[in-house]
Amino acid sequence: MTLLPVVEVKITFVGLIQRLVGRREEAVLVPEETTLGGLIEKLVARYGQELGERLLENGDLAAHAAVLINGRNAMTQGGLQAKLSDGSESQVEIVVLGPPLMGG
Amino acid sequence: MLDRQAAGEIWEDVWVPTACDMCYNVCSIRVHRINGVAVKIEGIPEAPPNYGKLCAKGNAALMNLYNAHRVTSPLLRTNSQKGIGVDPKWKQISWDEAMNLLVEKLRAARLKDPRTLVAATFDRSSYFLLRAFMAAFGSPNVTNTAAGFFCGNGVHPVAFTITGSNDVHPDLGLCNYLLIFGSSHGFVAQQNAMGLAREMAKARMRGMKLIVVDPVCSHAASKADEWIPIRPGTDTAFALSLMNVLVNELGRYDAAYLKQYTNSTYLVRPDGHYLRDPKDGTPMVWDALNGCAGALGAVEFKDAALEGIFQLEGVKATPAFQLFKEHLLSYAPEKAAEITTIPATTIRRVASELAEAARLGSTINLEGHEFPFRPAAACWYRGISAHKHGMLNGMSIAHINLLLGAVDVPGGLINSAAAGPNWGPKEGRDGLLVAGNPYTNTHMSPVPPRKVKQPESLELVELFPVSVYARTMLWLGVLYPEKFGLTYGPEVFIQCRTNLMATAGDPEVMGEALKRVPFMVSFADHHNETTEFADLLLPDSHALERLVPVVFNPYIHYNNAPLPDDDWCFNFQQPVVKPMGQARYWMEVLLEAAERLDLLPDLYTAFNAAAHLEVDVRLDPSRKYTWEEICDRWLKSYCGEEHGLNYFQEHGYCKLGKRTVEQSYPRIFHKGRIPLYLEHFIGAGEDVKQFTEKHNIPWDTADYIPLTEWRPCPAQTESPAEYDLFVVNQKVPFLTLTITGENPWLVELAHRSGKVFNVGMNAATGRGKGIVEGDEIELETPSGKKFRAIARLTEGIHPECLAVPAILGRWVTSNDSARGKGVHFNSLLEYNVDRLDTLSSALDACVKVKVRRVSRAH
Helix, strand or coil, X not given: CCCCCEEEEEEEXXXXXXXXXCCCEEEXXXXXXXXXXXXXXXXXXXXXXXXXXXXXXXXXXXXXXXXXXXXXXXXXXCHHHCECCCCCCEEEEEEECCCCCCCC | CHHHHHCCCCCCEEEEEEECCCCCCCCEEEEEEECCEEEEEEECXXXXXXXXXXXXXXXXXXXXXXXXXXXXXXXXXXXXXXXXCCCCCEEECCHHHHHHHHHHHHHHHHHHCHHHEEEEECCHHHHHHHHHHHHHHCCCCEEXXXXXXCCCCCCHHHHXXXXXXXXXXXXXXXXXXXXXXXXXXXXXXCCCHHHHHHHHHHHHHHCXXXXXXXXXXXXXXHHCCEEECCCCCCHHHHHHHHHHHHHHHXXXXXXXXXXXXXXXXXXXXXXXXXXXXXXXXXXXXXXXXXXXXXXXXXXXXHHECCCCCEEECCEEEEEHHHHHHHHHHHHCHHHHHHHHCCCHHHHHHHHHHHHHHHCCCCEEEECCEEEECCCEEEEECHHHHCCCCHHHHHHHHHHHHHHCCCECCCCCEEECCCCCCCCCCEECHHHEEECCCCCHHHCCCCCCCCCCCCCCCCCCHHHCCCCCCCCCHHHHHHHCHHHHCCCCCCCEEEEECCCHHHHCCCHHHHHHHHHCCCEEEEEECCCCCCHHHCCEEEEECCHHHCCECCCCCCCCCCCCCCCCCCEEEEECECCCCCCCCCCECHHHHHHHHHHHCCCHHHHHHHHHHHCCCCXXXXXXXXXXXXXXXXHHHHHHHHHCCCCCHHHHHHHCEEEEEECCHHHHCHHHHCCCEECCCCHHHHHHHHHHHHHHHHCCCCCCCCCCCCCCCCCCCHHHHHXXXXXXXXXXXXXXXXXXXXXXXXXXXXXXXXXXXXXXXXEEEEHHHHHHCCCCCCCEEEEECCCCCEEEEEEEEECCECCCEEEXXXXXXXXXXXXXXXXXXXXCHHHHCCCCHHHECCCCCCECCCEEEEEEEEECCC
């Protein structure tokens, strides 16, 4: 059996989502090739469907769910297809922002 | 120092670059300071967006800064009673006491439920930080409230749908024929007011023909080539009739554009939904070349049929355009004339002129690209939005541009807001256009529609799947939580620069909602109708007293670099003078509160996300930064290492490079199609209906239709015959936000104009009612509300209308010559769900009154 290389991903939860998962930080081990979508699936399996409903909309990241992967906005790195790691430890910050204030 | 001043000594004579804040356009300015006193404001000739021009408001700003009635110290309410006209009985307290109380209340609210904190502001420069603060706190209830009641409700979701950006505007550099509906675009109003005023003037001097459709001969109409008076709330009938003439009488529309860039060729089933490929659900089109149906993408766009009726395995399938064309037949010009009072001959003439001006089939080469050239456009704003059917109204006018092939191409209607340097639309589900913006989390896209679910936010935006916000609902959610299944209410409400009592819905309703909030905090530099309800009133700094690093900017602000070759630009605000009294910038107060609540790490993380800070300048959650350090990092993130705080303090603005033709006219560079046929509305409406029926929420879903229609506002069908005049709110460019009403120069300007503090009435209508110029009159609504005013007779108002300017009739203001003068328009309105557009959340501003003379003019 081939063992897939794994990386540690440190997750920070900010906003409403903190209450949902009951913590601010957590570290998980995931296969190196894991995408953001894969990580969210894992988190949903752990914390329930409501987490997915907060983070996802129409098959993509929800408008108010901002995810930073090693400090960079996941939307600029392929959204849910963004890779979490290049082989080293990774940091993912999941922020649920309130609605945008544009318009009027 | 006083001796030196008395001796006439000048020890300081400097010009400080900063940005104006007398409206949300934040023009670049420089302020002349002598001996620590600001004495003059001017534009900066080379600085965007206004390039040296400054309107009356900007020129008068010093009179707000040095207003003797400013709030200069923290104040605590001692009167537990609240209401309109109820004296709060303020007691002056220290900042220490104020902060302790603020933090105590916030901590308690967070312990109970973080969602019980509500924050509202129209201080756009502070949006990013406020959003981060609220995210860290854990509340979704952040809003700009009153700004989302009327104006953009029928604009932003439509603009997203047709361009993927937050707003649209005519390509004033190339447009030759412009129809403006219910808007003062380019006449010191709306976004980038001074920049677009410049462009509008150039366009008119170049020979662009301007037609303004408005019940009132507004500033825009008064400068137009033609003013078309229209009965309020009927613009959609005019728009649909124009399109009927174009399609069914003249046969003039851009078929090639419709085939390539819209869903006009999608086959539609009898139930209104797309016919889909059973293999993968892709919408299907009719391949006219091969005589068979094919999946979108598998058929050359030019071969797809726009018209016809086809049978596919027993199912009737019709191209969307065929349905649209047939639908338009209901809007013959003669029928539209009855609805709008615009003569049928005018409708036909304008349609003909539009078709001619659009130069169908022509192209233009710009920077090596061949674009369709369509120098004709129709634009719209508040006059169209603020109705029960605001979404359908906006969509209808947008479709005029679509029919002419004039969306996101030279000369036509082009993308503007939130269309910064990294923006670009793309193809999404069903081949429809979606906003391909890496900053997508700065707006809520209406395409595809969002999932309808149990509201969690007090704004109930979850019930508006095709809108971009639902701010009108917030106070109805506060008043009737049980009706909408809300399990909590607000505990603390923080507001700054949003005088929602004066500018939102009926103040009686607003007041009841505010009374429901146990603890309200206002940040303000003047007392106003909203601070009257506060428990804690904190002195906010004036714009000329504060440091705010990102003010006019392309990622949130409207019409930054509106035309090709304009400069993307940032400007900022820096203190010109010391804050008066104990005034503080409200965001710095919230940062201090966040620290005391142990929220700084989360706030920094949220801010990194909300403001899209680059990795090398992001805020480290394990550190603490001064406000200046945050500002410096933020500026460098957007403008580069060499353009930090020091650079901006010296220059006041930074240009990032030119807007390219690809950014202005992206249509030919992507495949995302624009829906002429709103199939996605059907499913969204079904979802809303299913949800609201299941949860016993009375809700109107009738407007979720795929082909827009004109529908009358309640005022048009429910008002008894004696209530025969519509009241229209008329914009006054120098009296916009209520802070302008605190300015003695601007109020004096209003008095001197003779056209502001009275009510405009058509001269013939007045004669018919026995009313002469200067008579005191009484307006009465069907619900029995009465308002006294002085009549001003003019030819420049539709015979069925009265014009009530600006936000007047103020009852809390420092200005004695404004208090109680004029009619408060918003008090005329009803504010309930029945008066909302349940698609866009617009509050219907259509109201009818009866008028009687009270006394004869002196």
